[in-house]
Amino acid sequence: MPAASLASAANLSPLDRVRRTTTLLVLTLLVAQIFVLLAAQLVVLGGFDWRQPAATLLVVVAAAGAWATLPPPASRLVLAACLPLAGALSIWAFAGNAWQTGMQVYVYILVAVSAGFCDGRTLAASAAAVAMFFIVGGLTVPESAGVRGGEYLRILMYVWLVVFEGALLAWLAQTMARSFQRSDEALADARQAHEELAQATSAREAMAAQARDERNRLMLALARRLESDVGGLAGEVAGAATDARGCADDLRALVRRGSDNAGAIAASGGDALDSAAQVADAASQLSEAIAEISSQVTRSSGVTREAAERARSAQAIINGLSEAASSIGSVLATISEIAERTNLLALNATIEAARAGVAGKGFAVVASEVKNLAGQTGLATSEVAQKVAAIRDSTHEAAEAIESIATVIFDVDAATSAIAAAVEEQDAATKEIARSAAEAVQSAGAAARGCEETLSAWTDTNGSADGIADLSKLLSGRVEKLQTVVDGVVAEIRTDAA
Incomplete structure (x- = not known):
């Protein structure tokens, strides 16, 4: 993977991050393979055979070059093939030694590492590289592949094992890739939903702000309407109440005169x-x-x-x-x-x-x-x-x-x-x-x-006239209270609108 891609790792999907981590792991194992091989030869064999470390170094250089120059799909195929191939060189390094069998197991483990790329093609490349090593080495230098001359069935068994492992791991890698893809799709949907929610939230906030402005405008208009209409109406009602009180006084005087005349007529009628x-x-x-x-x-x-x-x-x-x-x-x-x-x-x-x-x-x-x-x-x-x-x-x-x-x-x-x-x-x-x-x-x-x-x-x-006068007084008092309440409501509305 190029260095520029490493700088943008934060923007990668989960699948790409797993593949990036696997790439770094493979590169690390390739570099460490040189030193592990030298240390194992020194400890187990008591000396160095520079052919295997040198071949391993060439494999590491090829892998690093492919990683630096090729795009990710091709570079992953090269890395997947180089890692078990470098491990297979350890089988050659311990030819004729009891550790050679352990190195074969080590190679199978390195093939499994390629499953981290979540790509069946990388497992196929790993299995193909190891199979070619067993076939070529077993036919040319049998000891380098861990077999004796003429043990073709054993070579075929090794090839079958690595192919079977590669097939199983390829199926697992593809399953993991599909899972990651579905996860990526779900994550993309979630991000889209989050963006839509953010947009909806922004739109709602804008609408709320617009609604607040409209409410304030309507409240101010209502305050003006209350102040003009209700206040004017209260004044008219107060004037009408005053006029009604005057009419009630005139009516009471007229009633007194009519009552006196009716009393005289009633007395004559009684006689x-x-x-x-x-x-x-x-x-x-x-x-x-x-x-x-x-x-x-x-x-x-x-x-x-x-x-x-x-x-x-x-x-x-x-x-x-x-x-x-x-x-x-x-x-x-x-x-x-x-x-x-x-x-x-x-x-x-x-x-x-x-x-x-x-x-x-x-x-x-x-x-x-x-x-x-x-x-x-x-x-x-x-x-x-x-x-x-x-x-x-x-x-x-x-x-x-x-x-x-x-x-x-x-x-x-x-x-x-x-x-x-x-x-x-x-x-x-x-x-x-x-x-x-x-x-x-x-x-x-x-x-x-x-x-x-x-x-x-x-x-x-006469009683009705008295009642009208009393009601006129009461109405005047209520109108004054109404004017006070309207003034208070208008003041509160203007304060809230501000």
Whole structure:
């Protein structure tokens, strides 16, 4: 990576920062590889073999040149290939030594370091470099690759291991790269959202400032409007209240004069009402007396009519009784005839029973009893006929007497009716007088009540005038308070707007 890129590391994405850190780590390991190799040879082998350190130095120089001159994708591929290749030179340095196996493991570890580039291509370059080392070294100088001559399967195994490791690590590197890319996208979205939020906040603050200015302008306008409109209206109301108080005083004076006149009229109306009431009382008493006379005459006429009606009823009853007595006579004649026939039949039955001898003895007894009963019936019928004849004669005499009484009663009823008609005419005239007197009383009463109502109305009007005056005073005080409140509100609005 160029030095200029290192200066701008603060602006890198998380993926680029990881790759930058891995690049620095690889460069550090490459430089340290020279000194580690020299120290290991001195400690393990007891001397130096300058071929391996020199080859390692060439690898380091190539890696540094690529890093300094090539763009990041190409420089990462060179660094990924140089690091395990420099480690593979350690396998050559410890050829025939027990440490050679450990150096092979070290090479596999260095291949894994390239996973930090988060690029499958760098793992492919690392694995390819190590595989070429095993193939070329195993075929040309087998000891340098850690194999003996002819162990091609072992060489193939080493190649397979490094290729398998590279494939796994390449998959892991690509997964990490995608994760970092998604993280970068999320971070970019977050930055964009932050910028949009900042813009929205700025716009909101600008709108709030504009709203505050507009509110202050409206509040000042409202203050001016309140001061002009409400203040002027309060002055007008105060003037109107003063005028109303003056009108109320004039109205009270007028009410006092009207009340005095209404009192005088009410007193005169009271005297007229008393006189009319006395006339009405006298007419009422006269009407009551005539009504009592008319009532007595009416009752007498009713009694007379009732007596006449009863006389007619009694006459009808007596006539019916006479007719019933006549009917009874006819019935008695029929009964007498039946009794005679029964007696004759009983006689015949007795004769027939005597002829029958002993067999008709019982029948003869019955016939004898029937004959006796027929004789008794004939006697009783004869007595009843005498009684009925006597009743018929008495009934005829009673009918004549009742007819005479009815004639007298009818004459009395006619006289009573004439008296009742005269009394009714007098009662009608008296009632007309009483009605006129009552109407006069009502008119006088209505006039008196009108005067009283007028006096009460003047009194109420006087109270209303007093109330209007009091309300005018109260309204004036409230208007002054309203003016004070409006002045205070206007002052507060102007202070807040400022």
